[in-house]
């Protein structure tokens with residue numbers, strides 16, 4: 181972790197489990213962290229929470245990194261929890277020798293039975309710390325039966341006697357939600373290590389946050405309830421807890437949570453659908469906040485409006501149609517320089533490419549849609565709209581009036597002026613048949629711009 185500057189005023193981390201592709205909701209978390217770090221001149225750590233070896237893959241991790249970079253997030257450093265087990269083992273040993281991490285042998289059924297009993301007695305359904313009463317002999321017996329313990333962290337919610345818990349408030353001033361309070365007596369001692377010896381997320385996360393000098397933990401509000409126990413764990417490991425911020429989550433339009441397993445709204449699929457990274461960034465950050473949602477042309481513009489506390493407290497519905505609207509307005513502003521390479525990849529290059537881009541950008545939702553208009557200009561009209569039979573003669577007459585070369589931006593006005601004078605047609609009755617003959621579509625870019633791009637020879641070939 182030598183790349184991390186521990187003197188940096190702010191260090192944040194984005195800590196996905198590489199068990200699937202990230203979606204727009206994960207991008208929200210990554211961006212809140214990234215923008216916060218940018219605002220404070222701090223560092224952004226990409227930390228793969230890959231302790232679950234059965235579900236995590238290197239391929240998912242690489243895809244996540246690629247997606248982040250495509251969005252415009254370049255991590256200052258990258259860490260893998262699967263390479264840091266020594267640090268977690270050392271912390272677990274420290275807690276064990278301080279008596280703060282204790283072995284428990286209950287099965288899931290036993291815990292469930294006790295939970296029901298407590299509820300029946302109108303007691304809070306939290307773990308009653310029964311394992312603390314086990315003698316060395318009890319434990320040896322369990323072990324002899326082949327039972328392995330899971331390990332719980334003893335929350336500091338009592339004075340002398342751990343069986344006499346008392347209200348113990350933990351406070352933090354949430355960057356997003358403002359002052360928060362949780363009572364450690366209202367929760368069970370969290371399990372940190374499973375029976376098979378694997379770690380749940382809590383301990384590795386806190387150990388890493390300490391060792392990586394994370395100053396601000398910004399994440400979804402589904403983690404609010406974990407924060408009290410995590411703060412206690414920071415203290416048990418003799419560290420100050422960092423600051424916390426919990427932003428609202430995004431849901432689908434029907435209100436379901438987004439999942440890494442549903443690929444539909446993954447960053448990768450939005451990218452291959454042709455969305456601009458900034459339209460995703462704009463929506464991922466601004467939706468469900470006090471700011472209005474609009475297309476920010478670059479990360480710098482987003483940075484200007486971003487404040488963590490702009491996020492509202494309730495979940496925000498993500499509407500893919502809104503994303504298309506943002507993309508459209510971004511595409512309308514893209515300069516030729518910004519798209520030159522991508523157009524070239526589509527075969528749109530050469531002397532006319534820039535004029536072509538400026539002619540079509542206002543009529544497309546996605547940069548890739550330019551290919552359709554390039555075909556219309558270069559090859560042939562679409563066959564979406566057909567000329568009405570009664571307009572055929574009019575169009576033939578109009579084509580006979582096409583001016584000679586050279587053609588420029590005035591050609592369309594001159595030509596249609598002459599057609600109007602000769603035929604008496606005007607308005608839509610004049611323009612629509614010409615548009616259909618030239619492009620095969622009822623709407624599209626300004627014909628004044630398209631006509632010189634199509635050029636005289638190709639235009640003549642389109643005479644009906």
Ligand code: GLU
Pocket residue numbers: 195196197229381385397398399403
């Ligand atoms: N790996 C955890 C998650 O994906 C990280 C939570 C956190 O930021 O602390 O939910």
